[in-house]
Amino acid sequence: LAKTTQPIxxxxxxxxxxxxxxxxxxxATNDYITWYQQFPSQGPRFIIQGYKTKVTNEVAxxxxxxxxxxxxxSLPRVSLSDTAVYYCLVGLxxxxxxxxxxxxxxxxx
Amino acid sequence: xxxxxxxxxNRITKTGKRIMLExxxxxGHDRMYWYRQDPGLGLRLIYYSFDVKDxxxxxxxxxxxxxxxxxxxxxxxxxxxxxxxxxxxxxATQEGxxxxxxxxxxxxxxxxx
Numbered sequence: 001l002a003k004t005t006q007p008i009x010x011x012x013x014x015x016x017x018x019x020x021x022x023x024x025x026x027x028a029t030n031d032y033i034t035w036y037q038q039f040p041s042q043g044p045r046f047i048i049q050g051y052k053t054k055v056t057n058e059v060a061x062x063x064x065x066x067x068x069x070x071x072x073x074s075l076p077r078v079s080l081s082d083t084a085v086y087y088c089l090v091g092l093x094x095x096x097x098x099x100x101x102x103x104x105x106x107x108x109x
Numbered sequence: 110x111x112x113x114x115x116x117x118x119n120r121i122t123k124t125g126k127r128i129m130l131e132x133x134x135x136x137g138h139d140r141m142y143w144y145r146q147d148p149g150l151g152l153r154l155i156y157y158s159f160d161v162k163d164x165x166x167x168x169x170x171x172x173x174x175x176x177x178x179x180x181x182x183x184x185x186x187x188x189x190x191x192x193x194x195x196x197x198x199x200x201a202t203q204e205g206x207x208x209x210x211x212x213x214x215x216x217x218x219x220x221x222x
Contacts, residue, residue: 032208043113043199043213044152087151091208098168099144099152 004088009104018075020103022088025069031091033064033071038085038102047086048073075105083107112136115200115214122190123222130185130217132200140203141183142211143167143175145196152199158183190221 005023012018024033032051036044048055050062050071061074075082087102113134122128132141139160144152154167156175164175172194176184187194197218201211 030208034208034210036211041197041216041218043201043215044211045213046210049208049210098154101149101151 004090004100006086006088006100006103008101009106011106011108012078013108014079015077018078018082018105018107020073020075020086020088020105021070022073023070024088024090027068027090033062033068034089035060035062035073036087036089036099038087044087044099078105078107080107080109113200113202113212113214115198115217117217118215119218119220121220121222124191126190128187128190128219130187130198130200130219132183132185132214134181134183134200134202134212136202136204136212137180138202138204138212139180140205141177142201142203143173143183143185144199144201145169146199146216147196155185155198187219187221190219192221195219195221 032049034049035047037047038044048057048060048062050064052064055062063072083106085102085104087099116131142157143155145155146152153169155169155173156167158164158177161177161180174186197216199216200214203209203211
């Protein structure tokens with residue numbers, strides 16, 4: 001099971017770009033990298049997924065270097081409503097996957 | 110995700126009581142999961158099911174049991190509730206495939222007194 005490491009918390013201001021880096025040194029060849037967002041008292045919500053290089057959707061971008069040992073979630077021009085916990089998951093190795101503590105992003109006015 | 114419904118949303122129960130949390134989905138997904146969330150600990154996997162006849166233990170299955178009554182329904186039971194089972198419980202579904210995203214319900218907040 002690929003272990004992931006991400007910062008516990010990050011602070012930002014409205015309108016700034018937020019970049020959260022996740023380390024996953026022992027990622028397997030067939031593992032994808034998936035990010036989720038969770039607001040208080042709600043279930044996590046899928047944001048974006050990628051395998052290599054760059055993926056972009058209407059919410060975020062995901063940058064994955066060639067060695068795939070890390071990935072960076074980029075949230076452009078954040079607003080107060082982007083305050084949430086963000087989780088990085090790698091694969092579902094045997095489907096025995098638990099989420100880590102994630103990164104708490106706080107956006108201030 | 111409105112397609113994954115958990116009931117009840119909140120529940121207070123006493124130590125020693127048996128309690129069932131229910132999850133139903135309209136997404137038609139075969140795979141279903143139960144997670145528990147405690148402050149600062151992320152989500153930990155309790156049980157998961159790949160189809161009606163397949164049930165698997167997760168990281169923290171002790172004190173819990175599950176029932177997959179149909180493709181759309183996956184229930185979690187606490188046989189004899191204890192205070193340290195006070196937590197937020199989430200059900201999730203997965204369309205299929207090793208890397209497919211999970212779709213979560215809005216959770217059940219359980220308090221055991």
